[in-house]
Amino acid sequence: KKGSYDHFMQKEIHEQPHSLTTTMRGRLKDGGILLGGLKEHLRTIRRSRRVVFIGCGTSYNAALAARPFVEELTGIPVTMEVASDLLDRQGPIYREDTAVFVSQSGETADTLLALDYALENGALCVGVTNTVGSTLSRRTHCGVHINAGCEIGVASTKAYTSQIVAMAMMALAIGSDQISTQARRDAIISGLSSLPRNVSEVLKLDVDMKELASSLVDSESLLVFGRGYNYATALEGALKVKEVALMHSEGMLAGEMKHGPLALVDENLPIIVIATRDACFSKQQSVIQQLLSRKGRLIVMCSKGDASAVCPNGSCRVIEVPEVADCLQPVINIIPLQLLAYHLTVLRGFDVDQPRNLAKSVTTQ
Numbered sequence: 456k457k458g459s460y461d462h463f464m465q466k467e468i469h470e471q472p473h474s475l476t477t478t479m480r481g482r483l484k485d486g487g488i489l490l491g492g493l494k495e496h497l498r499t500i501r502r503s504r505r506v507v508f509i510g511c512g513t514s515y516n517a518a519l520a521a522r523p524f525v526e527e528l529t530g531i532p533v534t535m536e537v538a539s540d541l542l543d544r545q546g547p548i549y550r551e552d553t554a555v556f557v558s559q560s561g562e563t564a565d566t567l568l569a570l571d572y573a574l575e576n577g578a579l580c581v582g583v584t585n586t587v588g589s590t591l592s593r594r595t596h597c598g599v600h601i602n603a604g605c606e607i608g609v610a611s612t613k614a615y616t617s618q619i620v621a622m623a624m625m626a627l628a629i630g631s632d633q634i635s636t637q638a639r640r641d642a643i644i645s646g647l648s649s650l651p652r653n654v655s656e657v658l659k660l661d662v663d664m665k666e667l668a669s670s671l672v673d674s675e676s677l678l679v680f681g682r683g684y685n686y687a688t689a690l691e692g693a694l695k696v697k698e699v700a701l702m703h704s705e706g707m708l709a710g711e712m713k714h715g716p717l718a719l720v721d722e723n724l725p726i727i728v729i730a731t732r733d734a735c736f737s738k739q740q741s742v743i744q745q746l747l748s749r750k751g752r753l754i755v756m757c758s759k760g761d762a763s764a765v766c767p768n769g770s771c772r773v774i775e776v777p778e779v780a781d782c783l784q785p786v787i788n789i790i791p792l793q794l795l796a797y798h799l800t801v802l803r804g805f806d807v808d809q810p811r812n813l814a815k816s817v818t819t820q
Protein backbone atom coordinates (compact mmCIF):
# COMPACT_ATOMS: atom_id res chain seq x y z
CA LYS A 456 0.00 0.00 0.00
CA LYS A 457 1.38 3.32 -1.09
CA GLY A 458 -0.82 5.42 1.22
CA SER A 459 -0.56 9.07 0.27
CA TYR A 460 2.44 8.48 -2.01
CA ASP A 461 2.42 8.15 -5.79
CA HIS A 462 5.04 5.42 -5.92
CA PHE A 463 6.60 2.80 -3.65
CA MET A 464 10.07 4.26 -4.21
CA GLN A 465 8.84 7.63 -2.95
CA LYS A 466 7.15 6.02 0.05
CA GLU A 467 10.25 3.99 0.88
CA ILE A 468 12.54 7.04 0.66
CA HIS A 469 10.31 8.99 3.06
CA GLU A 470 9.94 6.02 5.38
CA GLN A 471 13.64 6.00 6.29
CA PRO A 472 13.41 7.68 9.71
CA HIS A 473 11.12 4.79 10.65
CA SER A 474 12.96 1.94 8.89
CA LEU A 475 16.25 3.00 10.51
CA THR A 476 14.53 3.07 13.89
CA THR A 477 13.34 -0.52 13.42
CA THR A 478 16.83 -1.58 12.25
CA MET A 479 18.24 -0.35 15.57
CA ARG A 480 15.33 -1.37 17.82
CA GLY A 481 16.47 -3.43 20.82
CA ARG A 482 20.06 -3.41 19.56
CA LEU A 483 21.48 -0.26 21.21
CA LYS A 484 21.61 -1.50 24.79
CA ASP A 485 23.13 0.30 27.82
CA GLY A 486 25.50 2.31 25.68
CA GLY A 487 26.67 -0.83 23.84
CA ILE A 488 25.50 -2.93 20.89
CA LEU A 489 23.59 -6.19 21.12
CA LEU A 490 23.25 -8.21 17.93
CA GLY A 491 21.64 -11.48 18.95
CA GLY A 492 22.61 -13.18 15.68
CA LEU A 493 26.32 -12.47 16.06
CA LYS A 494 27.08 -12.62 19.76
CA GLU A 495 28.14 -16.27 19.77
CA HIS A 496 30.44 -15.67 16.80
CA LEU A 497 32.19 -12.42 17.72
CA ARG A 498 35.31 -14.18 19.03
CA THR A 499 35.72 -16.17 15.82
CA ILE A 500 35.21 -13.04 13.71
CA ARG A 501 37.79 -11.11 15.77
CA ARG A 502 40.32 -13.86 15.11
CA SER A 503 39.78 -13.89 11.35
CA ARG A 504 42.58 -12.72 9.08
CA ARG A 505 40.31 -10.80 6.74
CA VAL A 506 36.72 -9.72 6.22
CA VAL A 507 35.47 -10.19 2.65
CA PHE A 508 32.32 -8.29 1.72
CA ILE A 509 30.29 -9.88 -1.08
CA GLY A 510 27.18 -8.52 -2.80
CA CYS A 511 25.69 -7.08 -5.99
CA GLY A 512 24.35 -3.65 -6.97
CA THR A 513 23.12 -1.52 -4.11
CA SER A 514 24.01 -4.17 -1.53
CA TYR A 515 27.63 -4.11 -2.76
CA ASN A 516 27.57 -0.31 -2.45
CA ALA A 517 26.30 -0.52 1.13
CA ALA A 518 29.19 -2.85 1.98
CA LEU A 519 31.60 -0.40 0.34
CA ALA A 520 30.18 2.35 2.56
CA ALA A 521 30.83 0.11 5.58
CA ARG A 522 34.38 -0.83 4.64
CA PRO A 523 36.17 2.20 6.13
CA PHE A 524 34.52 1.94 9.55
CA VAL A 525 34.80 -1.85 9.70
CA GLU A 526 38.55 -1.50 9.10
CA GLU A 527 38.82 1.33 11.61
CA LEU A 528 36.80 -0.26 14.42
CA THR A 529 38.02 -3.85 14.06
CA GLY A 530 41.56 -3.47 12.68
CA ILE A 531 40.82 -6.39 10.34
CA PRO A 532 41.66 -5.85 6.64
CA VAL A 533 38.53 -5.71 4.46
CA THR A 534 38.36 -6.70 0.80
CA MET A 535 35.40 -6.13 -1.52
CA GLU A 536 33.92 -8.61 -3.98
CA VAL A 537 31.15 -8.18 -6.51
CA ALA A 538 29.62 -11.67 -6.29
CA SER A 539 29.74 -12.45 -10.03
CA ASP A 540 33.35 -11.31 -10.28
CA LEU A 541 34.43 -13.48 -7.36
CA LEU A 542 32.87 -16.45 -9.17
CA ASP A 543 34.36 -15.51 -12.55
CA ARG A 544 37.84 -15.36 -11.03
CA GLN A 545 37.31 -18.16 -8.53
CA GLY A 546 39.16 -15.75 -6.23
CA PRO A 547 40.88 -17.06 -3.12
CA ILE A 548 38.73 -17.50 0.00
CA TYR A 549 40.26 -19.14 3.07
CA ARG A 550 39.19 -20.82 6.30
CA GLU A 551 40.59 -17.85 8.21
CA ASP A 552 38.26 -15.43 6.36
CA THR A 553 34.97 -14.02 7.53
CA ALA A 554 32.83 -13.68 4.39
CA VAL A 555 29.96 -11.22 4.82
CA PHE A 556 27.14 -11.56 2.29
CA VAL A 557 24.92 -8.53 1.86
CA SER A 558 21.55 -8.89 0.09
CA GLN A 559 18.20 -7.19 0.57
CA SER A 560 16.22 -10.11 -0.86
CA GLY A 561 18.53 -12.87 0.29
CA GLU A 562 17.74 -14.60 -3.01
CA THR A 563 20.17 -13.06 -5.53
CA ALA A 564 21.62 -15.93 -7.59
CA ASP A 565 25.18 -14.60 -7.85
CA THR A 566 25.35 -13.88 -4.13
CA LEU A 567 24.03 -17.35 -3.25
CA LEU A 568 26.50 -19.05 -5.61
CA ALA A 569 29.31 -17.03 -4.03
CA LEU A 570 28.00 -18.21 -0.65
CA ASP A 571 28.20 -21.87 -1.75
CA TYR A 572 31.75 -21.21 -2.93
CA ALA A 573 32.80 -19.58 0.37
CA LEU A 574 31.18 -22.41 2.36
CA GLU A 575 33.12 -24.97 0.32
CA ASN A 576 36.30 -23.04 1.08
CA GLY A 577 35.65 -23.18 4.80
CA ALA A 578 35.12 -19.45 5.56
CA LEU A 579 32.84 -18.27 8.34
CA CYS A 580 29.81 -17.03 6.38
CA VAL A 581 27.78 -14.14 7.79
CA GLY A 582 24.56 -12.79 6.22
CA VAL A 583 23.19 -9.25 6.27
CA THR A 584 19.68 -9.43 4.82
CA ASN A 585 16.25 -7.88 4.99
CA THR A 586 14.41 -11.14 4.46
CA VAL A 587 13.79 -13.50 7.35
CA GLY A 588 13.63 -17.09 6.07
CA SER A 589 15.46 -16.24 2.81
CA THR A 590 17.96 -18.67 1.35
CA LEU A 591 20.82 -16.39 2.44
CA SER A 592 19.53 -16.21 5.98
CA ARG A 593 19.15 -19.97 6.19
CA ARG A 594 22.44 -20.99 4.57
CA THR A 595 24.82 -18.61 6.37
CA HIS A 596 26.39 -19.63 9.70
CA CYS A 597 25.03 -16.51 11.39
CA GLY A 598 24.01 -12.97 10.57
CA VAL A 599 21.93 -9.87 11.07
CA HIS A 600 18.42 -9.19 9.80
CA ILE A 601 18.28 -5.50 8.92
CA ASN A 602 14.54 -5.27 9.72
CA ALA A 603 13.89 -2.38 7.31
CA GLY A 604 10.41 -3.71 6.44
CA CYS A 605 9.33 -5.05 3.07
CA GLU A 606 10.85 -3.11 0.14
CA ILE A 607 8.75 -3.11 -3.04
CA GLY A 608 10.32 -0.54 -5.39
CA VAL A 609 12.88 -2.23 -7.64
CA ALA A 610 15.28 0.59 -6.80
CA SER A 611 16.59 -0.17 -3.34
CA THR A 612 16.46 2.87 -1.02
CA LYS A 613 15.52 2.18 2.58
CA ALA A 614 17.33 -1.18 2.52
CA TYR A 615 20.57 0.62 1.57
CA THR A 616 20.53 2.90 4.60
CA SER A 617 19.48 0.07 6.93
CA GLN A 618 22.26 -2.14 5.57
CA ILE A 619 24.84 0.54 6.39
CA VAL A 620 23.42 0.97 9.90
CA ALA A 621 23.36 -2.81 10.46
CA MET A 622 27.00 -3.04 9.39
CA ALA A 623 27.90 -0.08 11.63
CA MET A 624 26.39 -1.98 14.57
CA MET A 625 28.28 -5.07 13.45
CA ALA A 626 31.60 -3.17 13.35
CA LEU A 627 30.89 -1.71 16.80
CA ALA A 628 30.12 -5.17 18.18
CA ILE A 629 33.25 -6.76 16.71
CA GLY A 630 35.44 -3.89 17.97
CA SER A 631 33.83 -3.72 21.40
CA ASP A 632 36.78 -5.46 23.10
CA GLN A 633 39.18 -2.64 22.16
CA ILE A 634 39.77 -0.10 24.90
CA SER A 635 41.62 2.40 22.72
CA THR A 636 38.57 3.05 20.52
CA GLN A 637 35.96 3.29 23.32
CA ALA A 638 35.44 7.07 22.94
CA ARG A 639 35.09 6.74 19.17
CA ARG A 640 32.55 3.94 19.59
CA ASP A 641 30.55 6.00 22.11
CA ALA A 642 30.42 8.90 19.63
CA ILE A 643 29.19 6.62 16.83
CA ILE A 644 26.55 5.04 19.07
CA SER A 645 25.28 8.47 20.00
CA GLY A 646 25.30 9.34 16.26
CA LEU A 647 23.18 6.25 15.60
CA SER A 648 20.58 7.32 18.19
CA SER A 649 20.14 10.72 16.57
CA LEU A 650 20.27 9.41 12.99
CA PRO A 651 16.47 9.07 12.42
CA ARG A 652 16.01 12.71 13.46
CA ASN A 653 18.74 13.84 11.05
CA VAL A 654 17.21 11.72 8.28
CA SER A 655 13.86 13.50 8.82
CA GLU A 656 15.77 16.77 8.51
CA VAL A 657 17.47 15.87 5.23
CA LEU A 658 14.15 14.67 3.74
CA LYS A 659 13.02 18.31 3.85
CA LEU A 660 15.24 18.79 0.79
CA ASP A 661 12.54 17.07 -1.29
CA VAL A 662 11.32 20.30 -2.89
CA ASP A 663 14.87 21.46 -3.63
CA MET A 664 15.70 18.12 -5.23
CA LYS A 665 12.60 18.34 -7.40
CA GLU A 666 13.77 21.73 -8.58
CA LEU A 667 17.30 20.43 -9.16
CA ALA A 668 15.82 17.51 -11.14
CA SER A 669 13.96 19.92 -13.40
CA SER A 670 17.24 21.68 -14.22
CA LEU A 671 18.89 18.33 -15.11
CA VAL A 672 15.99 16.65 -16.87
CA ASP A 673 17.46 17.05 -20.36
CA SER A 674 21.06 16.26 -19.47
CA GLU A 675 22.60 13.27 -21.16
CA SER A 676 24.85 12.38 -18.31
CA LEU A 677 25.58 13.11 -14.67
CA LEU A 678 28.86 12.51 -12.83
CA VAL A 679 29.10 12.05 -9.07
CA PHE A 680 32.46 12.53 -7.33
CA GLY A 681 33.04 11.20 -3.82
CA ARG A 682 35.90 9.82 -1.73
CA GLY A 683 36.56 8.20 1.64
CA TYR A 684 33.34 7.43 3.48
CA ASN A 685 31.37 8.81 0.54
CA TYR A 686 32.92 6.97 -2.39
CA ALA A 687 30.04 4.52 -1.98
CA THR A 688 27.56 7.41 -1.96
CA ALA A 689 28.85 8.47 -5.38
CA LEU A 690 28.45 4.94 -6.81
CA GLU A 691 25.02 4.44 -5.25
CA GLY A 692 23.70 7.89 -6.28
CA ALA A 693 24.79 7.19 -9.87
CA LEU A 694 23.24 3.69 -9.79
CA LYS A 695 19.88 5.17 -8.72
CA VAL A 696 19.99 7.76 -11.51
CA LYS A 697 20.81 5.20 -14.20
CA GLU A 698 18.44 2.45 -13.12
CA VAL A 699 15.26 4.50 -12.60
CA ALA A 700 15.75 7.81 -14.45
CA LEU A 701 17.41 5.95 -17.34
CA MET A 702 20.09 8.63 -17.55
CA HIS A 703 23.76 7.82 -17.94
CA SER A 704 25.51 8.44 -14.66
CA GLU A 705 28.86 7.46 -13.17
CA GLY A 706 30.06 7.56 -9.61
CA MET A 707 33.76 8.23 -9.38
CA LEU A 708 36.55 8.40 -6.83
CA ALA A 709 37.48 12.07 -6.62
CA GLY A 710 41.10 11.02 -6.08
CA GLU A 711 41.08 9.54 -9.59
CA MET A 712 39.81 12.72 -11.25
CA LYS A 713 43.13 13.75 -12.72
CA HIS A 714 43.74 10.27 -14.05
CA GLY A 715 41.09 10.52 -16.78
CA PRO A 716 37.65 11.89 -15.85
CA LEU A 717 38.89 15.50 -15.84
CA ALA A 718 39.00 15.35 -19.64
CA LEU A 719 35.17 15.17 -19.68
CA VAL A 720 34.69 18.46 -17.83
CA ASP A 721 33.05 21.34 -19.68
CA GLU A 722 30.31 23.90 -18.98
CA ASN A 723 27.50 21.48 -19.90
CA LEU A 724 28.18 18.23 -18.08
CA PRO A 725 26.58 18.37 -14.61
CA ILE A 726 28.85 17.09 -11.82
CA ILE A 727 27.80 16.44 -8.24
CA VAL A 728 30.69 16.72 -5.77
CA ILE A 729 30.18 15.32 -2.28
CA ALA A 730 32.13 17.53 0.14
CA THR A 731 30.62 17.08 3.59
CA ARG A 732 32.91 17.47 6.62
CA ASP A 733 35.36 14.65 7.31
CA ALA A 734 39.09 14.06 7.08
CA CYS A 735 38.93 14.43 3.26
CA PHE A 736 37.22 17.83 3.28
CA SER A 737 40.20 19.95 2.26
CA LYS A 738 41.02 17.54 -0.57
CA GLN A 739 37.46 17.91 -1.86
CA GLN A 740 37.76 21.71 -1.62
CA SER A 741 40.73 21.54 -3.95
CA VAL A 742 38.85 19.18 -6.33
CA ILE A 743 36.07 21.78 -6.51
CA GLN A 744 38.60 24.53 -7.29
CA GLN A 745 40.12 22.48 -10.08
CA LEU A 746 36.71 21.71 -11.58
CA LEU A 747 35.65 25.35 -11.37
CA SER A 748 38.82 26.50 -13.07
CA ARG A 749 37.77 24.27 -15.99
CA LYS A 750 34.32 25.87 -15.96
CA GLY A 751 32.66 22.70 -14.62
CA ARG A 752 28.92 22.81 -13.96
CA LEU A 753 28.96 21.91 -10.27
CA ILE A 754 26.41 20.85 -7.72
CA VAL A 755 28.15 20.54 -4.35
CA MET A 756 26.80 18.60 -1.38
CA CYS A 757 28.21 20.05 1.83
CA SER A 758 27.53 20.18 5.56
CA LYS A 759 25.08 22.81 6.80
CA GLY A 760 26.72 26.24 6.96
CA ASP A 761 29.56 25.29 4.59
CA ALA A 762 28.18 26.80 1.35
CA SER A 763 30.77 29.56 1.22
CA ALA A 764 33.58 27.23 2.32
CA VAL A 765 32.96 24.88 -0.62
CA CYS A 766 32.05 27.50 -3.18
CA PRO A 767 33.49 30.93 -2.32
CA ASN A 768 32.36 32.75 -5.47
CA GLY A 769 28.81 31.37 -5.45
CA SER A 770 29.19 29.80 -8.90
CA CYS A 771 27.94 26.35 -7.97
CA ARG A 772 24.65 25.02 -6.80
CA VAL A 773 24.83 23.83 -3.18
CA ILE A 774 22.95 21.09 -1.32
CA GLU A 775 23.40 21.56 2.44
CA VAL A 776 22.86 18.49 4.62
CA PRO A 777 22.94 17.93 8.39
CA GLU A 778 26.34 16.87 9.73
CA VAL A 779 26.48 13.56 11.63
CA ALA A 780 29.33 11.30 12.82
CA ASP A 781 31.65 11.10 9.76
CA CYS A 782 31.25 7.35 9.24
CA LEU A 783 27.42 7.65 9.33
CA GLN A 784 27.36 10.57 6.89
CA PRO A 785 26.76 8.22 3.90
CA VAL A 786 23.31 7.44 5.37
CA ILE A 787 22.41 11.14 5.19
CA ASN A 788 24.16 11.95 1.92
CA ILE A 789 22.46 9.30 -0.20
CA ILE A 790 19.00 10.67 0.58
CA PRO A 791 19.12 13.84 -1.57
CA LEU A 792 20.43 11.65 -4.42
CA GLN A 793 17.57 9.16 -3.96
CA LEU A 794 15.14 12.09 -4.10
CA LEU A 795 16.89 13.48 -7.16
CA ALA A 796 16.70 10.12 -8.98
CA TYR A 797 13.03 9.83 -8.06
CA HIS A 798 12.07 13.28 -9.33
CA LEU A 799 14.17 12.90 -12.49
CA THR A 800 12.29 9.69 -13.27
CA VAL A 801 8.87 11.26 -12.79
CA LEU A 802 9.83 14.33 -14.87
CA ARG A 803 11.29 12.15 -17.64
CA GLY A 804 8.08 10.11 -17.67
CA PHE A 805 9.56 6.69 -16.84
CA ASP A 806 8.17 3.92 -14.66
CA VAL A 807 9.47 4.54 -11.12
CA ASP A 808 8.72 1.23 -9.41
CA GLN A 809 9.27 -1.09 -12.36
CA PRO A 810 12.29 0.20 -14.35
CA ARG A 811 12.74 -1.13 -17.88
CA ASN A 812 14.41 -4.58 -18.03
CA LEU A 813 14.97 -4.92 -14.27
CA ALA A 814 13.58 -7.27 -11.62
CA LYS A 815 13.44 -6.78 -7.84
CA SER A 816 15.25 -9.95 -7.18
CA VAL A 817 17.72 -11.34 -9.72
CA THR A 818 17.38 -15.08 -9.26
CA THR A 819 19.20 -16.12 -12.44
CA GLN A 820 22.85 -15.74 -13.39
Ligand code: UD1
Binds near residue numbers: 598
Ligand atom coordinates in the same frame (compact mmCIF):
# COMPACT_ATOMS: atom_id res chain seq x y z
C1 UD1 B 1 15.82 -12.20 17.20
C2 UD1 B 1 14.44 -12.41 16.55
C3 UD1 B 1 13.57 -11.20 16.82
C4 UD1 B 1 13.46 -10.96 18.33
C5 UD1 B 1 14.85 -10.86 18.95
C6 UD1 B 1 14.69 -10.79 20.47
C7 UD1 B 1 14.05 -13.61 14.44
C8 UD1 B 1 14.23 -13.69 12.96
N1 UD1 B 1 14.59 -12.59 15.10
O1 UD1 B 1 16.43 -11.04 16.62
O2 UD1 B 1 12.28 -11.41 16.23
O3 UD1 B 1 12.76 -9.75 18.57
O4 UD1 B 1 15.63 -12.01 18.61
O5 UD1 B 1 15.77 -11.23 21.12
O6 UD1 B 1 13.40 -14.45 15.00
N2 UD1 B 1 20.88 -15.13 10.70
C9 UD1 B 1 21.66 -15.82 9.80
N3 UD1 B 1 21.90 -15.24 8.59
C10 UD1 B 1 21.40 -14.03 8.23
C11 UD1 B 1 20.61 -13.32 9.15
C12 UD1 B 1 20.38 -13.91 10.40
O7 UD1 B 1 22.12 -16.93 10.08
O8 UD1 B 1 21.66 -13.59 7.10
C13 UD1 B 1 20.58 -15.77 12.01
C14 UD1 B 1 21.24 -15.07 13.19
O9 UD1 B 1 22.54 -15.52 13.43
C15 UD1 B 1 20.28 -15.44 14.30
C16 UD1 B 1 18.92 -15.50 13.62
O10 UD1 B 1 19.20 -15.67 12.22
O11 UD1 B 1 20.58 -16.73 14.79
C17 UD1 B 1 18.10 -14.25 13.84
O12 UD1 B 1 18.83 -13.09 13.43
P1 UD1 B 1 18.33 -11.63 13.87
O13 UD1 B 1 16.87 -11.51 13.53
O14 UD1 B 1 19.24 -10.63 13.28
O15 UD1 B 1 18.54 -11.76 15.44
P2 UD1 B 1 18.01 -10.85 16.63
O16 UD1 B 1 18.24 -9.40 16.34
O17 UD1 B 1 18.57 -11.44 17.88
Ligand code: M6R
Binds near residue numbers: 511561566816817
Ligand atom coordinates in the same frame (compact mmCIF):
# COMPACT_ATOMS: atom_id res chain seq x y z
O1 M6R C 1 18.40 -8.36 -3.15
P1 M6R C 1 19.82 -7.91 -3.32
O2 M6R C 1 20.22 -6.86 -2.35
O3 M6R C 1 20.81 -9.04 -3.34
O4 M6R C 1 19.89 -7.26 -4.77
C1 M6R C 1 21.11 -6.87 -5.34
C2 M6R C 1 20.88 -6.03 -6.57
O5 M6R C 1 20.20 -6.77 -7.56
C3 M6R C 1 20.08 -4.79 -6.25
O6 M6R C 1 20.64 -4.03 -5.22
C4 M6R C 1 19.95 -3.89 -7.50
O7 M6R C 1 21.20 -3.32 -7.82
C5 M6R C 1 18.87 -2.84 -7.23
N1 M6R C 1 17.97 -2.72 -8.34
C6 M6R C 1 19.44 -1.51 -6.89
O8 M6R C 1 18.49 -0.54 -6.67
